[in-house]
Amino acid sequence: MKLRLTTLAALLLATPAAAGDVRLMWYSDGVEGAVIEDLVQRFMAENPGINVILDNVAYQVIQEQLPIQLQAGQGPDIARVTNLKEQADHWLDLTPYLADPDSWRTSFADTLDWMRPDGSDAITGFMTQLTLTGGFANATLFEQAGVPLPGDSATWDDWVEASAQVAEALDLPAAFAIDRSGHRISGPNVSYGANYVAEDGKPAPVDEGVRTFVGKLVEWTEEGRMLRDVWVSAAGSTYRAAAEDFINAQIPFYYSGSWQVANLSTKIGDAFDWVATGSPCGTVACSGLQGGAALVAIKYTRNPEEVAKVMEWLASEPVVKEFSERTLFLPAHQGVIAKGGLQFVSDDPHVQPALEKFVASSQLVAPAAQLLPPWKWANAYYGALVTRTSQVMAGELSLDDAFTRMDQDIADAVAQAAQ
Amino acid sequence: MKLATAPLAAAARLLDPALRALQRTTGERGMIAFFLLPNMAIFGIFVLFPMLTNFAYSVTGGNALFLADRSFVGAQHYARLVDCQNHLDPMTCRDDKFWTAVWNTARFVLLQVTLMTAAAMITALILNRSLPGRSFWRAVFFFPVLLSPVVVGLIWRWILQRQGLLNWAMDSLGFDTVNWLTERTSAFAAAVGVSVWAHMGFYALILLAGLQAIPKDLYEAAEMDGTRPTRVFLRITLPLLLPNLLVVIVLALIRAVQIFDEVYVLTGGGPGTSTLFLTQYIYEIGFASLLRNPGLAAAASILMGAVLVLLTLAQLGLARRAERK
Known part of the structure; x- marks a missing residue:
């Protein structure tokens, strides 16, 4: 018999939905909280027997509290998550409850494997948005400083150098910032030749690609080119975004991702x-x-049947299209992509070119980066990267020691999961 | 009065035969056990059981939350925590973050308790004098104690961050600004300072109560003898305040070892791990980190608990010695 009563779980359990109720845990980066609320209201009007309770929570709740709830066999009925593969054992296989599972498989063919246990063909959910990491530049600051924006083939060094010139000319606190996240620096690491995945699918030791980019990042932080606050002002793998500094025109260049557009x-x-x-x-x-x-x-x-109805409605082509257009997110639904003609709802002239740029950049994703979204050990790697790199930036570790510790942290995570 | 106690008396009369029967059956000791049972049950469920569960986590491994799904690993987590070439240098330890947190906590406790006790003592001495608006000043010093630790952390973060109030003031006055929360020394000093500010009022109040209990005639006699104020403090005030001072020191010590919330909000444990203290280490490893390890967190919390037990025993010993005197 499983011992279900632990203080830990007792403190953190979510209230399960009653019969007919579907509890949906949702976090927002932009405006999608308001959009989903509207969609949920419409669903309930069309399906009076199902009451959807929408819990809008902070991203930190999804990252820190939801995993504990899931481990305790609790949690909401539906959740919006980014840690897809590692927690896949907790997702429900919707196949027996869906009216048309084949259509689902066709619509989300490329990404279904991201959110199911290795070797399974379960239908556990759908991507509400596809994202791609990438940069944003404050064109006005570049123009004021008289520095031309680097072109499409510009390197990291080029961007940092140009941004530093802008920062110096306009007396800004720093040239650029990257969100404090192992995920965010993994694209750049791959661009310098990093490969996280060993031949057996387990994590490979930290390689020259990681060493090169992380070394640059530390150097830029020491020189004051990278905004020190973002990475240095926390311990462990705590997530910190630098969006506010970009929004407040404190930095001319910001590396984050497509979800920031809205x-x-x-x-x-x-x-x-x-x-x-x-x-x-x-x-x-x-x-x-x-x-x-x-x-x-x-x-x-x-209430798996009610859950499946909600999911099927939200994953339907017209709803996905509307959701993407209103949230400015890139859709994962093959039908929506194939038909094209997305009319993103925004009067802002910056939005459409930005989204087009991200779509174009998705063609440049390196094979080593394509392996990471469905990879079980990605979070272990990201956690080790961010924890140890920020220790080097704070002057606590040498780079070599940090790389040794990263390998150790990742090996510990793998060993622990095997216990 | 009679009206108010009448229902109680009636209830007692009703229960009396049952209790007498119980006493006959179980004896006096049984009666004691019977009355203690509710309290013991609450203690068992809410204190003892979680402690035992925590111990069980500390000797099992894996990511699962249910004990039945976790494998027994013995003292592996404890061995990992204490595995060090040189315990004074965390970077030589298998789990460098644990030992960094241990030494950060030790430094924090030493500095914070010393500074806070001194500040509380000075504040209490000042507030014990007949000042104009004495009650107002007492309230001012006690006010931070009423604030939630998260609010304390946020207020000081808004003051100390790069674009915070302090840097704005320094910039306005023509001084160079300082990145208070991203430099290791200033961030640690901020953690200590904010914690002293937040809790000092409570301890000043305890000392003030002690000061007011010292008989006034002792001071009058000393004044008549022409004793210097320093000597009065050392020979009268300090010895008679010692029991209160001991309580303050031990309570502050225990609280300082448990430091978490306001510093977590203020610095997040950074820069690097400069303000990573034991409780945050346990929280992060247990719940928040991408490299989560509940067993390791449980083992670390048991080691920390052992330190707190030692401090509590020291408090009891000192209190008993003070009573004997």
């Missing part, structure tokens, strides 16, 4: 001109990292 558009408005730049080049590629958020059904639900 956020930047909403908050910057017409305060300055900004452009998406794609990912700067390294020595072997100009790669970003794909990813995204998925809506998944949780297998501990008491």
Whole structure:
């Protein structure tokens, strides 16, 4: 008999939905919280027997509290998550509850494997958005400083150098910032030749690609070119975004991802001109990292049929199209992509070119980066990267010690999972 | 009065035969056990059981939350935590972050308790004098104690961050700004300072109560003898305040070892791991990190608990010795 009563779980359990209720845990990067609320209301009007309870939570709740709830066999009925593969054992296989599972498989063919256990053909959810990491430049600041924006084939060194000239000319705190996240620096690492995945599918030791880009990142931080606050102002693998510094025109260049487009558009408005730049080049590629958020059904639900109805409605082609157009997210639905003609709902002239840039950049994703979204050990790698790199930036570790510790941390995570 | 106690008396009369029967059956000791049972049950469920569960986690491995799904690994987590070439240098340890947190906590406790006790003592001495608006000043010093630790952390973060109030003031006055929360020394100093600011009022109040309990005639006699103020403090105030001072030191010590919330909000444990303290280490390893390890977190919390038990025993010993005197 499983021992279900632990203090830990007792403190963190989510209230499971009652019969007929479907509890949906959702986080927002931009405006999608309001959009999903609207969609949920419409679903309930069309399906009076199902009551969807929408819990809008912070991303940190998804990252820190939801995993504990899932481990305790609890949680919401549906959740919007980014940690897809590692938690896949907790997702519900919707196949027996769906009216048309084949259509689902066709619509989300490329990404279904990202969110199911290795070797399974379960249908556990769908990507609410496809994302790609990439940069944003404050075109107004570049123009004011008289520095031309680097071109499509510009390297990281070129971008940092140009941004540093802007920062110096306009007396800004730093040239650029990257979100404090192992995921965010993995595209650049790959661009410098990194490969995280060993032949057996387990994590490979930290290689020259990682050493090169992380070494540059540390150097740029020491020189004050990278905004020190973002990476140095926390311990462990805590996520910190640098979006606010870009929005407040404190940095001319910001490396984050396509999910920021709506956020930047909403908050910057017409305060300055900004452009998406794609990912700067390294020595072997100009790669970003794909990813995204998925809506998944949780297998501990008491109402799988109602959950499947909600999921099927939200994953339908017209709803996905509307959701993408209103949230400015790139859709994962093959039907929506094939038909094209997405009319993104925004008066902001920066939005359409930015999204087009991300779509174009998705063609440049390196093979080593394509392996990472569905890879089980990606989070272990990301966690080790961010924890140890920020220790080097703070002056606590040498780079060599940090790389040794990264390998150790990743090996520990693999060993622990095997226990 | 009679009206108010009448229902109680009636209830007692009703219960009396049952309790007498119970006493006859179980004896006096049984009765004691019967009355203690509810309390013991609450203690068992909410204290003892979680402690035992925590111990069980510390000797099992894997990512699963249910003990039944976890494999027994014995003392592996403890061995990992104490595996060091040189315990004074965390970078030589198998789990460098644990030992960094241990030494950060030790440094924090030493500095924070010393500074806070001194500040609380000075504040109490000042507030014990007849100042104009004495009650107002007492309230001012006690006010931070009423704030939530998260609010304390946020207030000081807004003051100390790069674009915070302090840097704005320094910039306005023509001084160079400082990145207070991203430099190791200033971030640690900020953690200590904010913690002293937040908790000092509570300890000042305890000392103030002690000061007010010292008989006034002792001070009058000393004044008549022409004793210097320093000597009065060392020979009268300090010895008579010692029991309160011991309570303050031990309570502050225990609280300082447990430091977490306000510093977590203020610095997030950074820069690097400069303000990573034991409780945050346990929280991160147990719940928040991408490299989560509940067993290791449980083992670290048991080691920390052992330190707290030692501090509590020291408090009891000191209190008993003070009572004997």
